Amino acid sequence: MPLINGRQGYWYYDTQGSRNEEFIKELRQGSMMTRIRDWENDPIDYYLVEFKTVISLHYATLDLDIGLPTMQRIRDPKDECYLILENFHEGFNHIVHEIYKFVIDRHGIPARKVILFSGALDIQDLIEVYCKENNKEPFQFHSMLEFEFASQSDYDGSIVHGVGEDKMPVTLESKEYPKKYLNFNRRWRTQRPMMTALLQCADLLDKGYVSLGKSDDNRGWETELDHIINEAGQFHNGMHRVFNANRAKIESIGELTLDKPDLSINHAKLETTPDLADLYSNTYFSLVSETIFFKEYRDWEDSVFLSEKIFKAILFKHPFVLIATPDTLKYLKGLGYKTFSPVIDESYDSIEDNYLRLIAILKEVNRLCKLEGEALEDYLAYCRVITEYNFKVLTNKKQFIYKHL
Numbered sequence: 001m002p003l004i005n006g007r008q009g010y011w012y013y014d015t016q017g018s019r020n021e022e023f024i025k026e027l028r029q030g031s032m033m034t035r036i037r038d039w040e041n042d043p044i045d046y047y048l049v050e051f052k053t054v055i056s057l058h059y060a061t062l063d064l065d066i067g068l069p070t071m072q073r074i075r076d077p078k079d080e081c082y083l084i085l086e087n088f089h090e091g092f093n094h095i096v097h098e099i100y101k102f103v104i105d106r107h108g109i110p111a112r113k114v115i116l117f118s119g120a121l122d123i124q125d126l127i128e129v130y131c132k133e134n135n136k137e138p139f140q141f142h143s144m145l146e147f148e149f150a151s152q153s154d155y156d157g158s159i160v161h162g163v164g165e166d167k168m169p170v171t172l173e174s175k176e177y178p179k180k181y182l183n184f185n186r187r188w189r190t191q192r193p194m195m196t197a198l199l200q201c202a203d204l205l206d207k208g209y210v211s212l213g214k215s216d217d218n219r220g221w222e223t224e225l226d227h228i229i230n231e232a233g234q235f236h237n238g239m240h241r242v243f244n245a246n247r248a249k250i251e252s253i254g255e256l257t258l259d260k261p262d263l264s265i266n267h268a269k270l271e272t273t274p275d276l277a278d279l280y281s282n283t284y285f286s287l288v289s290e291t292i293f294f295k296e297y298r299d300w301e302d303s304v305f306l307s308e309k310i311f312k313a314i315l316f317k318h319p320f321v322l323i324a325t326p327d328t329l330k331y332l333k334g335l336g337y338k339t340f341s342p343v344i345d346e347s348y349d350s351i352e353d354n355y356l357r358l359i360a361i362l363k364e365v366n367r368l369c370k371l372e373g374e375a376l377e378d379y380l381a382y383c384r385v386i387t388e389y390n391f392k393v394l395t396n397k398k399q400f401i402y403k404h405l
Contacts, residue, residue: 002039003046004070004081010048011065013056023059033086033117036149036400046115047074050086054095057085057102077110088119088144091292091305096123096130099139111137117144117401120303121331142403145335149400151311156395158271167272169280171317172380172387180369181208182279182318183287184258184309188212188219191293191323191358193228198239198362200253201246207369208287209279213255221251236355272316284380285344285368286313287361290324294354304331314394317387319344321364326352335402337390343382344368 010031014024033048047070051057063071066083073081085099095116104111116123121143131138159165183199185192196212199205214220225247233240243250259275280286291307304325310332313320319340322328329339329349339346345367348360371379 002042003034003048003084005047006034006039010050010086011060012050012052013060014052015056015059020053020055023056025060025065031086032088032146032149033084033144036144036146043080045073045081046084047081048084048086052087052090054087054092054098054102057098060102062103062107071107074113075108075110077113082113082115082140083109084115084117086117086144088117088146090118091120091303092118093120093123093126093303096126100130100134100136104139111139114139116141118142119144119146119305121306121334121402122304122327140403142401144401145306146400147306147308148311148335148394148397151308151315152394152397154271155315163272167274167277169272169277169316171280172284172319172384173281174377174380177282177284179207179209179283180371181285181287181321181365182283183208183210183289185210185212185256185289187215188217188224189289189291189293190228190231192289193221193224194232194239194358195287195289195323195362196253196256197228197243197246197250198358199365200250201242202362202366204362204366204369205253209258209283210256211258212253213257220255221253225250235353235358239355239359280316280318284319284371284376284383286318286320287365288313288320288322288324290322290328292325293323293358295325295352304328306332311394314387314390317384317391319383319387321361321368322349323358323361326350326357336393336397338386340383340386343379 009027009029012026012028016022016024028050031048031050039046047066049062049066070081073079074083085103087095099114099116100111103109104114116139118141123141127138127141130136159168185196192212196205196210199208199210229240229243232243258279259273288309290305290309292303292305295302302325304327306328310320310322314337321344327349329346333339345364348357348364351357351360
C-alpha cells in the first residue's frame, strides 16, 4: 500500500521563540516525499510526519493527530505499518536522543518501526553510539537529498524543457580568464564573512566574483564585523589578530553583488540567465560556501549536509573547492560523484579543526588563482573529464534516498 496519508495531507511540526516555546502545527499537502520515490508498489504501509525543530516532537500529540487505529498498528511489532519522521530540509544531526525520548519511548513504538528521513548524511554513527551506550534498539535512518532531486528536476523543467540547453554556460575553455573563481553567499552564516574577510586580507577577493551583502536578515559588515572578529578568537588567536590588524581593509569590502542585486530573496531554484552563465564561463572554479561548516560549534548543526549550492556547480560543469564540514567530499564520492584531486588539493576535507580547515581552503584558493600557461591547461583538461562525468551522474540519477551511507 502507498503512503497512508499521501493524499489526505501530513502533519508539520515546528517551534518558534527564543526558547522554542511557541508550537506550530500545520496540516500540509504535497510533500516531496510523495514524488521522490514510488510508494504505490511498496507492500509496507507508512504514515508521514514532518518536523523542523526536534523539540516540536515534544509538543506533538501523535495519538490524536495520526489517530489511534493507525498508531496501534505502528505500535504493533508484527504489523507492517511504519512511522516516517521527515526532516530532510535540514542538516540537524544531534536529534537521536530526542527521537527516542519524544517519540519511541513516550509512545511505546518499537524503534525499528520508526524511519528518520534526514538531509544529514552522517547520523548513522550517532545512532549506533547512542544505542550502544543506552542499550537501545536502533531506529531506521535514510538520507534523503532534497536538493539533489530538486536540482535534477529544475534542470529538466527550467532548462531542458524551458530556456533550452544552449543557454547553459560553456565552462573550462582554453582562454584568458578575467576572474579565477566564483563564490556565492547570501545569508551571513559565520563561515561566509570569515572566508570573505580572509580573501580580502590575502588580496584574493578581487581575483574572483564574490557576492555577500545584506540579505533577509539585514546583516552587514557595519553590524557584524565585531562579532566575526570575536568568533575568530574562539577558533584561533592568529585569525583574530589578522582580522584586527586588517579591520579597515575588511570594512572597505562593502556590499558585494553579482547577478542578483537583491540578496533578501532565496534563489535556491536552479535557473540560468546570460549574466549567470557569464559568471561560470569566465571563471575556472567555484568556491562553494555550503550551509554548514563548523564542527562542534553549534551542537545542533554540524552535520554533513549538501544543499543546492554544490549541485549547481555540478550542473554547470564547474570544478569546486568546498567550504563545508569535514568529510563532505568523502560522502559526496559515496553518492557516486568524483572530485578533483590531484589537480585540486582536497586534503582540507579531512581536517577536523575549523580554523585549520578554513586556512587550508584559503591556501588552495591562492594556489589555484596563480595557475597559468601549461599548468592551467593541464588543470582545465583534467577537470573537463570530471565535470562531464558528474553532470551525467546527476542528470541521470534515479535514486535520491540513501540508507546507511
